Amino acid sequence: MNKSDTLIFTIKNQEEMTQFACDFSRLLSPNHFIAMQGEVGVGKSTFVRAAIQFLCQEPDLIVPSPTFTLFQQYDAPIASIIHADFYRLSSPEEVEDLGWFDLIQDAILFVEWPENIADIMPETHISVKIVDDPDFFDAREIVIQTKDMAFLNLLSNKFPTQNENA
């Protein structure tokens, strides 16, 4: 990826993260694959929870972290949503046993620890990397990278003033 594939956003606190996740989700459509990256506890599930609540139009929907179940499926008006967490995946082959390839048809996917299924990630996946701000406890940087230029254009049009890296 080079800089023209990348947008960077600065988030001050969890409330702003929730708002960003909603604004981001508004641009999604079936078959988008969102690779959620970042260190343990940085906020990947928090972002996905807000996105799923928004897409399902249910602000109080319970969205547990799927660390042990590997994935959870939600029915949103726009598409089926899959929230996966592959931290505990023992081998890439294990996803096949989950019926993964049938499940993901026309779905919107949010995958935490996508590094563990790197070989089967679509080339046009959208990487959302959340990075801690060492100076402010609740602040984060969100680095978005993708070869899906149509999506990147949608995002930079939505946030014209925050595009620090164009």
Ligand SMILES: Nc1ncnc2c1ncn2[C@@H]1O[C@H](COP(=O)(O)OP(=O)(O)OP(=O)(O)O)[C@@H](O)[C@H]1O
């Ligand atoms: N700006 C922020 N964005 C997201 N989470 C935040 C923010 N500020 C504080 N937090 C807190 O950080 C924690 C993030 O936990 P979360 O489970 O979302 O991380 P994770 O990246 O999914 O971890 P894991 O790698 O274990 O799956 C939560 O307790 C949340 O309240």
Ligand SMILES: [Mg+2]
């Ligand atoms: Mg998580």
